[in-house]
Amino acid sequence: MTLADTPLIPADFVDCHHTQREAYLQNPVPSYRERLADLASLARMIKENKDAIVEAINRDYGNRSEFETLFAEVFVVLEGIKATAKQLKKWMKPQRRHIDVLMYPGASNTLIPQPLGVVGVIVPWNFPVNLTFCPLTAIFAAGNRAMVKMSENSQHLAGLLMRISPRYFPETKLKFFDDAGGRGPTFSSIAFDHLLFTGSGTTGRAVMANAARNLTPVTLELGGKAPAIVAPDFSIKTAAERIMWVKMFNAGQICTNVDYVFLPEQSVNEFVTHCKRLFAERFPDINANDYTSIIDQRSYDRLQHTLDDARSKGATLVNLAEGQTPDKALRKFAPHIVLNLNEDMLASQREIFGPILPVRTYRDKTEVAKYINAHDRPLAIYPFTRDKDLQNFYISHVMSGGVSVNEALLHVAQHDLPFGGVGPSGMGHYHGREGFNTFSKLRPVFRQGPWSAIQLLFQPPYKGKALKAMNLLIRMKG
Template sequence: MNTPTNTAIDAEGALRQMLDQQRSAYQADPVPDYAQRIEDLRALSRMIRDHQDAMVQAISDDYGNRSKIESLFCEVFVVLDGIKDTIKHLKKWMKPQRRHVSLTSYPTSRNRVIPQPLGVVGVIVPWNFPVNLTFAPLTSIFAAGNRAMVKMSENSQNLSELLQRISGDYFPAEKLIFIPDSGGVGPLFSALPLDHLIFTGSSATGRAVMRSAAENLTPVTLELGGKSPAIVAPDFDLDTAAERILFWKLLNAGQICTTVDYLFLPEGSADAFVEKSKALVQRRYPDLQSEDYTSVIDDQSYQRLWDTLDDAVAKGATAVDLSDGQGKRDDKLRKFPPHILLNVTDDMAVMQREIFGPLLPVKTYREHQEVLDYVNAGPRPLSTYPFTNDRAITDLYIERMMSGGVTVNNCVLHVAQHDIPFGGVGDSGMGHYHGYEGFITFSKLRPIFHQGPLDPIKLLMPPYGKTARKILDVMIGMTK
């Protein structure tokens, strides 16, 4: 039997104390009004704006090098724009909803559904987009009137220290607290009796989080990964496809859960796509050692990518270094050269698990059914990316191939839309957030029935007789 260490006991006690503090504050003020929620959202915005440069630098320090443009675009802008959109719509979202009253309560009763805060929400943040995946959930959590405990990744030490240091200037600890991952904190955090828990990360860790949360019946939102395919149809311009796919595939050095994990091309077009990709990469990244090209997050991930590449080549894949000879190893900077892999097979590691790096396996096809059969035989992906100008082909892939979300004729951009939900399905996750769906996810839609002065149910109260039976016969007849 394993005996918990004193460190683990101390960490668990500290987490419980934080939760108790937030829950007490929630019970004292369970439903913040519109003005308070708007102020919380504006404070989130100020927190980012006031420390924008420091956050961007902290992320880069955690990576070894992270493109500042990518951080500003994917982290700062997207979150601030999401907060602005939420502030614009929050009053409408908070309004009680009138609902139809059933026959048995007609005509003087009424129904309402009121969205109310759940209480204390836990957020488990990954390292790949640590500002975005901290503040986007917090936007929905605070819009719904909740409090939040945020556990940062062990790979985000610099950012975590910054957020712990500055958060008190904007929020009291009973509203928002940041928790560093000092080793072993993750399982303890997911085992807390929270009112909701949102986790972003791998499918394997997501299963562990869900098991821990189940002990307390804590509802979970899981945003996981998976092997998201892009499919270029024969009618779509190959130059445009390469331009868009390579941008998103190499953004953040491919360390994005929604990026293109592998690519389907029409038979006979692979060589042309490779040549176009080489030209694009060498124009966009003439020097992989520059700040424009992001490092792989840590030594373990960097070595895993080399092992994945070596495994594919050993099993018959053709590896094409798109960087034109810049592919020498640089273990210090961890700049992994972008590669296309041709002639891939399913026994290769690159086709068995999420890549999370700048490797792009390419498969070719003749008929659309080949693509459908292949994708549908595996776990449901987080995203799919059909490239076609043919509406019938678009509809075919949307209707016959299930995924968490879809961007047509580009990649990833469905995630940045504030008025549509983001979330996975099956192995790629459960639940949604962003925009209105985020507000709903972190709210309890509380149904409230108001009995009017007339109570038709009295006619059905015992002792039962012929009158009750006649009334029920009429009621049942009205359901036809």
């Protein structure tokens, strides 16, 4: 796409960006108290509208587990806001940096975190409150303003946030937009001071290309095929319990979910047995509210096609909901384990993003590392082993965005750890101090002392004392 192909940006986007930019210029560095007030307003917005948020997300999904929404969308967000408020004063302090007192006597170096200005946020549908308000926590802590575009699959939630947001923030601080008419490409073409996108790698590339026209810096939180690796020393029963909890959460529609699992060859049958038992115990009725629906028919059909493709190419499919009849009208999708996998199958090639768990077997750790490293770097890896040396082998030999050891997913919930991908799984970080830094300009400031020693050297012609002094300084640095 050339500059001539740049989409026409809608007037409401342009007007909002202009007014937020003007407001930023009027108050470019909000005080600590102003930022605390913004964080408190974010928390009130969630708490005072909790039931409406749960209902809106449920309507967008068709059926979304209330508990999953309360945990992932409400509790985790409020916990993150509280953690940020507690650390904010320390993060805002200018940092003293080293200076060469011989060259610059009496001078000082300081690093000052300052707001960037107006930040754009493009939110996916799978955790729409979490992936809106966790970034906003960092954005407001850093003193910025924000424009947020919700997903086309979050129409009810988008409408709710658009209605209630003005009660808590002026539009010069925060404004929500829905995606009626597929306005994502135009949103990412705005000259933001920073742009955060969470979604697929394909769309992420398009977002980055649009942002590049304005040299807008981007943080991309993408996905990928995140593996779990169960070592021979780890309990298969425990591994199945922990992996199944994550794989069934939100019906597997999580970018950091376990996409596939490596098992020792002799452990496959035991793992499958435990998974069948666990699903029967935890979801005795797949059509009940606790088991979340697939977000839309296109995604449902994609998952079904993935299973059909695997079956046609020789895979063995294990239906964990055997004996139950999922409600297709609610897009309830029965979870499956895929055995006898090969590289020609779609299950090996595409991110699953649903309740399908491919299983690979292995004999030694180098085989596992070689396979993962031959593919795109994942957003996470999940080694299950009590052996510290083996844990460190996978951490050092397999690059990924993040790691949870002997668990899956929960590194994302640690508010003092940055969250982000690497390579095709993303770039940049947010959460914690790294999120504050992402949405700040860490501005270096040099302050000269009462007199400038360096000026004694910078007086051409460079010969005599100046040249001798420079050669002496070079020798001293050796």
